Amino acid sequence: xxxxxxxxxxxxxxxxxxxxxxxxxxxxxxxxxxxxxxxxxxxxxxxxxxxxxxxxxxxxxxxxxxxxxxxxxxxxxxxxxxxxxxxxxxxxxxxxxxxxxxxxxxxxxxxxxxxxxxxxxxxxxxxxxxxxxxxxxxxxxxxxxxxxxxxxxxxxxxxxxxxxxxxxxxxxxxxxxxxxxxxxxxxxxxxxxxxxxxxxxxxxxxxxxxxxxxxxxxxxxxxxxxxxxxxxxxxxxxxxxxxxxxxxxxxxxxxxxxxxxxxxxxxxxxxxxxxxxxxxxxxxxxxxxxxxxxxxxxxxxxxxxxxxxxxxxxxxxxxxxxxxxxxxxx
Amino acid sequence: xxxxxxxxxxxxxxxxxxxxxxxxxxxxxxxxxxxxxxxxxxxxxxxxxxxxxxxxxxxxxxxxxxxxxxxxxxxxxxxxxxxxxxxxxxxxxxxxxxxxxxxxxxxxxxxxxxxxxxxxxxxxxxxxxxxxxxxxxxxxxxxxxxxxxxxxxxxxxxxxxxxxxxxxxxxxxxxxxxxxxxxxxxxxxxxxxxxxxxxxxxxxxxxxxxxxxxxxxxxxxxxxxxxxxxxxxxxxxxxxxxxxxxxxxxxxxxxxxxxxxxxxxxxxxxxxxxxxxxxxxxxxxxxxxxxxxxxxxxxxxxxxxxxxxxxxxxxxxxxxxxxxxxxxxxxxxxxxx
Numbered sequence: 001x002x003x004x005x006x007x008x009x010x011x012x013x014x015x016x017x018x019x020x021x022x023x024x025x026x027x028x029x030x031x032x033x034x035x036x037x038x039x040x041x042x043x044x045x046x047x048x049x050x051x052x053x054x055x056x057x058x059x060x061x062x063x064x065x066x067x068x069x070x071x072x073x074x075x076x077x078x079x080x081x082x083x084x085x086x087x088x089x090x091x092x093x094x095x096x097x098x099x100x101x102x103x104x105x106x107x108x109x110x111x112x113x114x115x116x117x118x119x120x121x122x123x124x125x126x127x128x129x130x131x132x133x134x135x136x137x138x139x140x141x142x143x144x145x146x147x148x149x150x151x152x153x154x155x156x157x158x159x160x161x162x163x164x165x166x167x168x169x170x171x172x173x174x175x176x177x178x179x180x181x182x183x184x185x186x187x188x189x190x191x192x193x194x195x196x197x198x199x200x201x202x203x204x205x206x207x208x209x210x211x212x213x214x215x216x217x218x219x220x221x222x223x224x225x226x227x228x229x230x231x232x233x234x235x236x237x238x239x240x241x242x243x244x245x246x247x248x249x250x251x252x253x254x255x256x257x258x259x260x261x262x263x264x265x266x267x268x269x270x271x272x273x274x275x276x277x278x279x280x281x282x283x284x285x286x287x288x289x290x291x292x293x294x295x296x297x298x299x300x301x302x303x304x305x306x307x308x309x310x311x312x313x314x315x316x317x318x319x320x321x322x323x324x325x326x327x328x329x330x
Numbered sequence: 331x332x333x334x335x336x337x338x339x340x341x342x343x344x345x346x347x348x349x350x351x352x353x354x355x356x357x358x359x360x361x362x363x364x365x366x367x368x369x370x371x372x373x374x375x376x377x378x379x380x381x382x383x384x385x386x387x388x389x390x391x392x393x394x395x396x397x398x399x400x401x402x403x404x405x406x407x408x409x410x411x412x413x414x415x416x417x418x419x420x421x422x423x424x425x426x427x428x429x430x431x432x433x434x435x436x437x438x439x440x441x442x443x444x445x446x447x448x449x450x451x452x453x454x455x456x457x458x459x460x461x462x463x464x465x466x467x468x469x470x471x472x473x474x475x476x477x478x479x480x481x482x483x484x485x486x487x488x489x490x491x492x493x494x495x496x497x498x499x500x501x502x503x504x505x506x507x508x509x510x511x512x513x514x515x516x517x518x519x520x521x522x523x524x525x526x527x528x529x530x531x532x533x534x535x536x537x538x539x540x541x542x543x544x545x546x547x548x549x550x551x552x553x554x555x556x557x558x559x560x561x562x563x564x565x566x567x568x569x570x571x572x573x574x575x576x577x578x579x580x581x582x583x584x585x586x587x588x589x590x591x592x593x594x595x596x597x598x599x600x601x602x603x604x605x606x607x608x609x610x611x612x613x614x615x616x617x618x619x620x621x622x623x624x625x626x627x628x629x630x631x632x633x634x635x636x637x638x639x640x641x642x643x644x645x646x647x648x649x650x651x652x653x654x655x656x657x658x659x660x661x662x663x664x665x666x667x
Binding site for chain 1: 559
């Protein structure tokens with residue numbers, strides 16, 4: 001994927017300090033995100049996948065400065081926005097938006113749909129009060145809802161309709177970049193497909209850039225230009241969709257792909273699955289060296305000792321694994 | 331696979347005409363409408379449907395575990411010669427956890443947080459099998475080993491919060507299996523889990539089914555998951571069975587427009603990546619507000635006048651065989667062909 005990077009994420013780290021024990025007497029650090037580097041190209045859909053607790057949502061939140069980064073940079077329009085305070089972030093919030101997972105808890109139950117969608121428009125003073133109803137109508141039509149919904153309350157809507165409202169709200173201030181944080185995971189299969197199609201249509205219409213955070217690999221393969229695989233707070237692999245699904249290099253990516261069930265009983269009977277043993281270790285005390293070495297089927301001594309370098313194997317295909325041969329030094 | 335020459339398989343569970351109602355302010359509303367389902371001995375049945383289609387309620391009603399305002403209106407559920415819905419409470423207690431094991435969706439809320447997991451596994455063994463506590467603990471250790479928990483003897487004294495989600499789900503399965511049930515009902519047992527853990531649990535259930543020769547009912551919304559797991563699939567929509575067929579048949583020749591739509595809307599890893607997904611327009615009817623006629627008619631592209639007036643019966647496709655579908659149009663298309 002050629003093009004200008006919209007956002008550059010450099011050595012991003014996010015640690016959470018937590019209190020443990022019955023009385024919070026012990027301090028500990030959750031290594032949610034460690035040394036993450038990637039770029040988001042303008043107009044692309046970049047997906048982050050991984051299992052729960054791998055840091056994919058934290059990445060989205062930290063990029064938007066909803067979590068203050070522990071260290072590292074998020075470069076947007078030449079500035080490191082990771083160090084901005086709330087006031088400095090405010091004008092940028094117009095460009096950088098998010099759609100959350102749970103459409104039931106993201107909308108204020110006491111605000112009508114019209115008020116919810118209109119709020120960011122008024123906040124950023126994008127139009128006059130008189131023009132507002134017209135703009136709300138247009139946004140609702142954009143996301144496939146009839147304009148009469150503006151007077152309704154969230155409890156009157158189904159899950160899929162609420163997610164459409166959440167998308168309309170994100171679109172309201174004409175953003176450049178939207179983080180879709182598991183935006184389709186809570187929806188039923190038949191509704192999921194509708195929302196995915198809507199997101200793709202809107203991207204084409206408004207030239208949006210998406211960071212799509214998901215755990216469903218089949219969906220990700222369908223909609224992404226590039227895919228990043230995360231494990232326990234680190235990126236394991238990042239490549240174009242074609243590269244990643246045809247030629248996965250990291251043993252974790254391979255295991256993840258092989259664990260996805262296929263909707264084909266004949267294929268499933270003959271398919272050899274490589275099932276990972278054990279659970280994901282705790283991010284409170286991540287393994288030394290490569291974080292995957294405790295579950296890796298091909299791990300060697302070096303994996304437990306040294307953190308693998310984030311390197312490029314072929315143009316656009318990055319991986320962090322000692323045992324993948326070759327490498328390009330760009 | 332010739333259905334004519336094979337002896338009729340023995341039905342372990344036979345549900346007939348099951349209807350479930352909920353009390354609302356506007357009076358009773360039907361949420362499950364005359365469901366017919368059966369599970370043969372040694373068979374794994376997948377029940378698929380979206381949220382609110384009544385798949386969990388159907389199975390909960392068999393164990394008479396429905397919440398307060400929800401009641402069975404009519405129907406029978408014959409299990410090994412007796413009706414689960416009318417048997418006495420003391421008989422039912424012997425069936426629950428004894429002949430029928432249940433694995434619930436959320437291991438966080440269905441395990442007792444203040445009881446050690448060993449005691450939770452021993453409970454059914456002591457109750458149903460009259461085991462001594464010491465024997466029950468030995469059996470509990472075996473069960474934990476069976477479901478793949480490392481160092482099971484030490485784990486017996488752990489509390490649920492000390493285990494990960496996948497481990498807790500394994501404990502739930504161990505409890506469900508404790509008394510060697512003839513039937514295991516698993517209600518979305520892997521929905522809360524990550525794919526790599528899901529793959530472990532699915533492999534485990536497949537292996538145990540062969541080892542213990544039990545029947546399994548696997549309730550899920552994930553068609554891809556059951557493709558490699560079950561023998562037969564029943565597709566539910568708005569409280570009715572719309573299609574019921576052997577798994578290969580269902581995926582090769584889905585006949586109900588809803589099943590077709592559902593299959594088409596799941597992206598597959600093996601497909602050529604296209605950008606748009608095919609989707610089913612509209613939303614499922616709210617539970618209790620089912621339309622007259624076929625419940626899928628308002629979303630169906632093939633719907634005709636008859637579909638909006640009367641409910642299509644679930645009948646064998648083409649007059650005979652194990653593939654049954656409740657659709658006027660699909661039945662007629664086959665006759666024409």
